[in-house]
Structures are given as C-alpha cells and as structure tokens.
Amino acid sequence: MRSQTLAASGQNQAFRDPFNVADEDGKRKWIYPQKPKGKWHNRRAWFTILILSLLFSGPFIRLDGQPLFLFNVLARKFILFGIFIGPQDYWIFGLAMLSFMVFIVLFTTILGRLWCGWACPQTVFMEMVFRKIEYVLEGDATKQKLLDKAPWTRDKIVKKSAKYFLFLLISFAIANLLLAYVIGVDALTKIIREPIEEHIGLFTGIVGFTALFYFNFAWLRDQACTVVCPYGRLQSVFMDRHTIAVGYDYERGEPRGKIHKGQERSGGDCVNCQQCVAVCPVGIDIRNGLQMECVNCTACMDACDTIMNKVGFDTGLIRYTSENAIVNKTGRLVTTRVISYAAVLVLLWSALGLAIVSRTDTQTLLLRAPGSQFIENGDGTVSNLYTFKIFNKTNHVVKPVIRLEDVEGKLIFAGSPDLTLEAAGMAEGTLFINVPKAAVKKRKTALKLAVYEGNKQLEKFEILFLAGESL
Numbered sequence: 257m258r259s260q261t262l263a264a265s266g267q268n269q270a271f272r273d274p275f276n277v278a279d280e281d282g283k284r285k286w287i288y289p290q291k292p293k294g295k296w297h298n299r300r301a302w303f304t305i306l307i308l309s310l311l312f313s314g315p316f317i318r319l320d321g322q323p324l325f326l327f328n329v330l331a332r333k334f335i336l337f338g339i340f341i342g343p344q345d346y347w348i349f350g351l352a353m354l355s356f357m358v359f360i361v362l363f364t365t366i367l368g369r370l371w372c373g374w375a376c377p378q379t380v381f382m383e384m385v386f387r388k389i390e391y392v393l394e395g396d397a398t399k400q401k402l403l404d405k406a407p408w409t410r411d412k413i414v415k416k417s418a419k420y421f422l423f424l425l426i427s428f429a430i431a432n433l434l435l436a437y438v439i440g441v442d443a444l445t446k447i448i449r450e451p452i453e454e455h456i457g458l459f460t461g462i463v464g465f466t467a468l469f470y471f472n473f474a475w476l477r478d479q480a481c482t483v484v485c486p487y488g489r490l491q492s493v494f495m496d497r498h499t500i501a502v503g504y505d506y507e508r509g510e511p512r513g514k515i516h517k518g519q520e521r522s523g524g525d526c527v528n529c530q531q532c533v534a535v536c537p538v539g540i541d542i543r544n545g546l547q548m549e550c551v552n553c554t555a556c557m558d559a560c561d562t563i564m565n566k567v568g569f570d571t572g573l574i575r576y577t578s579e580n581a582i583v584n585k586t587g588r589l590v591t592t593r594v595i596s597y598a599a600v601l602v603l604l605w606s607a608l609g610l611a612i613v614s615r616t617d618t619q620t621l622l623l624r625a626p627g628s629q630f631i632e633n634g635d636g637t638v639s640n641l642y643t644f645k646i647f648n649k650t651n652h653v654v655k656p657v658i659r660l661e662d663v664e665g666k667l668i669f670a671g672s673p674d675l676t677l678e679a680a681g682m683a684e685g686t687l688f689i690n691v692p693k694a695a696v697k698k699r700k701t702a703l704k705l706a707v708y709e710g711n712k713q714l715e716k717f718e719i720l721f722l723a724g725e726s727l
C-alpha cells in the first residue's frame with residue numbers, strides 16, 4: 257500500500273502521528289473546507305437528489321399494502337422489501353443482515369469507500385445539505401473563518417440564528433424520517449395528529465433524535481466518520497492494492513513543486529497549490545496516501561482537475577484509481593479475494609431466496625398430547641388427541657382453517673376456540689382428529705394436513721396418527 261511505498265522511499269510518515277482534527281493540546285481544530293465545484297461535485301449533486309428522493313419517499317411506498325421497509329425494534333416487527341419478518345422468521349432477517357454484511361465487504365474490497373462519498377446519509381446530509389446552507393448564509397471557507405472570529409454584531413447574530421434554525425428544522429425532518437422507518441408512516445401521522453399526551457414516549461423520541469441529529473450536523477460533523485463510525489476504521493481490513501478509491505498518483509505528481517512562469521519544469525505534475533487540502537471536509541492531505549479519515553467525497557479530485565486545467569497538465573492527478581494501477585499501470589478488479597467473497601455472497605443469497613420462496617403465512621405446531629393413546633369410537637372411527645399452536649407470520653389478520661388433505665375425517669376443537677389470528681398473533685388449544693378405521697391400518701400413519709384461508713392454501717404439514725395394528 258501507499259504507506260509501505262512511502263516508508264520504503266523514506267518519506268516522512270509523521271502525518272500519521274497526530275489526529276488531524278485536534279491540535280497538540282487535544283483541542284478540536286474546526287475544519288473550514290472550501291466550497292467544492294467541478295464535474296464530480298455536479299454528479300454527486302444529482303446523485304444526492306436521487307438518494308434523498310428515495311430516502312424521503314421510502315416510508316410512503318407500499319408493496320401489497322405493506323411498507324417497503326420497517327425496522328420496528330420496539331415491537332420486534334421488521335419488513336424488508338415488503339416482506340414481513342415476524343418472530344418465527346427472525347432467522348431470515350439474520351440471514352439478510354449477514355448477506356448485507358458480506359455484500360459490504362465485497363463492495364468495499366472492489367470500490368473502497370464509494371458508499372461513504374456518494375450514498376451514506378451522514379455525508380449526503382452533511383456535505384450536500386447542511387454545508388450548502390452554511391455556504392449560502394456565511395459564504396466560503398475564508399468568510400466563515402472571519403465570521404467566527406468576529407464580535408457578535410447584528411449581522412453575525414442574524415446569520416448564525418438563521419443557520420442554526422434551519423439546521424434544527426432539517427434535524428427535525430430527519431428525526432421524523434427515521435421514525436417513519438421505525439414505526440411506519442401511519443403511526444407517525446397519528447402522533448402528529450393526536451394530542452401529544454397520548455404518545456408521550458414517541459414524542460420524546462422525536463425530540464431526542466432531533467437533538468441528536470442537530471448535535472451531529474452542527475457540531476460533531478466529520479468526527480462522526482473519523483471517531484464514531486466503525487466502517488472507516490475497518491476499511492484497511494477490506495481494502496487491498498487492487499481496490500478502487502480516490503487516490504493521488506504520486507508516480508506522476510512527485511517530486512512536487514511550485515510552477516514558475518517561463519521556467520522548464522523538471523519535477524512531477526503536483527504544483528503544490530494545496531487546493532486538494534483546502535477543499536477536504538475531513539482536513540487531510542490526500543497526497544499522504546490512503547488514510548482512515550478520507551470519505552472519498554471527490555472534492556480533491558475536482559480541485560486538482562481545476563488546477564491541472566489552469567496549468568495545462570492532464571487532469572486526473574487525483575482520481576479514482578488503485579495502488580496497483582498507480583505503480584504497475586494495470587488494474588485488476590477480479591482477484592481471488594473478490595471471487596471468494598462473491599462465492600460466499602452467492603451462497604447466502606441463494607439460501608435467502610430459497611427461505612423467502614418457501615416461507616409460509618402461518619406456522620402450525622400440531623403435536624400428539626403427551627401420554628395420550630388412540631381411541632376407537634363406536635361409529636367406526638379412531639381418534640387421536642393433539643395440542644396445537646398456530647402462528648400468524650403476516651402483518652395482517654388471518655382466519656385459518658385446518659383441514660385433513662388425503663383422508664376423510666374431522667377435526668374437533670376443544671372449547672371451540674377463536675382461530676382468528678391478529679397480525680403476528682398466535683392461537684393454541686387442543687383438538688381431536690377423527691378418521692375412519694379403514695384409513696389407518698398401521699400402528700403409525702402419516703396424515704397430511706393443510707391450513708387454508710378461504711380457498712388459499714397457506715401451509716401444509718404432516719403429523720403421525722396412532723391406531724391399532726389389527727384394525
């Protein structure tokens with residue numbers, strides 16, 4: 257990796273010692289990145305519109321009457337792509353999460369922190385929403401610095417109040433969005449419409465999350481990525497020499513040096529203008545190589561391209577590239593590591609697909625009552641006593657009927673229980689199954705049963721039925 261190359265070349269590695277956003281006394285250094293502009297920023301702006309549209313419309317999208325996604329940790333209800341995951345299917349949820357994690361590992365191995373720069377809500381909101389408001393109200397980096405140092409004049413009070421009021425408003429919107437994904441948009445609308453006292457717990461949740469998001473975007477900012485988020489710290493484990501990431505082509509750029517008019521240039525293409533550092537929202541110098549703090553926001557790519565155009569050099573001194581491409585001038589995306597991760601992912605996705613396809617709307621446990629024997633009835637039938645539990649694995653009311661499939665017979669429920677099952681509900685009881693003697697000639701016969709709702713078969717299963725051998 258770049259650090260090894262730097263070490264081998266004897267280049268100073270001291271930049272790795274301090275924490276780039278704190279001074280020697282450990283006091284935070286506030287970062288004032290310059291406003292990014294350029295083709296990559298424009299592409300990210302369009303992508304942001306797409307991401308935010310999807311994010312904010314997500315809770316309103318329904319599939320078969322279900323929200324597209326729901327992560328109700330409190331009620332332990334989860335919906336993924338319109339599929340309700342109740343307690344009986346938590347293993348499917350676990351499998352889906354495991355697949356997602358392997359996908360992240362594979363994605364990061366190939367494309368580094370592309371997610372962080374383009375789609376992570378933290379970067380999207382911070383760089384493309386909150387930071388934009390700051391640029392509009394307070395101006396570019398230098399003006400922001402001056403404003404922060406200036407005494408509290410009327411102008412400063414107005415600008416700061418407007419900024420923090422807007423920050424609070426957007427934080428409130430994000431808190432509501434989060435809650436819409438947790439409890440669903442219908443429950444959220446109820447909280448908004450009905451008196452607060454009736455939903456004090458959830459209302460407190462909205463206030464708490466608003467405060468949390470406000471704190472995050474107004475103060476924590478880049479430190480959410482560098483200090484809090486574990487993904488950035490794990491990147492060195494996932495990434496290798498072939499990973500594509502925002503990188504500085506040190507083979508082409510070094511030795512760096514100022515450009516002087518009329519003088520023939522003998523060094524590398526980096527003119528040491530520091531523009532890549534000035535725009536960086538995490539305050540690093542990409543020329544030092546791959547660093548944990550870099551969120552791959554592309555701002556330095558645009559900044560450097562602008563300079564390269566000005567001085568008449570080829571653009572792309574900082575670009576999406578890999579260590580291998582910089583050193584060996586070749587790129588290879590499909591490595592043994594990538595193939596191994598992809599194979600695991602295909603296996604997991606196949607298992608997940610099979611689990612979803614074979615999933616039933618109900619799950620019935622029908623077990624012979626402990627210690628009970630068969631009973632021969634006077635009407636030429638044999639009875640077995642069973643206990644049953646029937647679970648509704650959907651998010652709507654189900655009225656199931658259990659039927660014998662391949663023999664004539666009757667199910668006689670003790671106490672006529674109401675089998676109407678609430679969403680994710682359960683019913684239990686005992687029942688006799690009566691079948692004609694002629695149908696059960698062996699000591700143990702497998703009987704086929706099925707659960708229906710109307711004419712729709714929800715589930716089928718087998719049970720053991722006991723009878724006398726002589727019958």
Ligand code: SF4
Pocket residue numbers: 502532535536537538539540541542549550551552553554555556557
């Ligand atoms: S180094 Fe470049 S890509 Fe990385 S965070 Fe800074 S500006 Fe963004």
Ligand code: SF4
Pocket residue numbers: 504509512525526527528529530531532533543559560561563573574
């Ligand atoms: S913007 Fe480009 S030319 Fe300027 S210092 Fe950074 S890498 Fe060198």
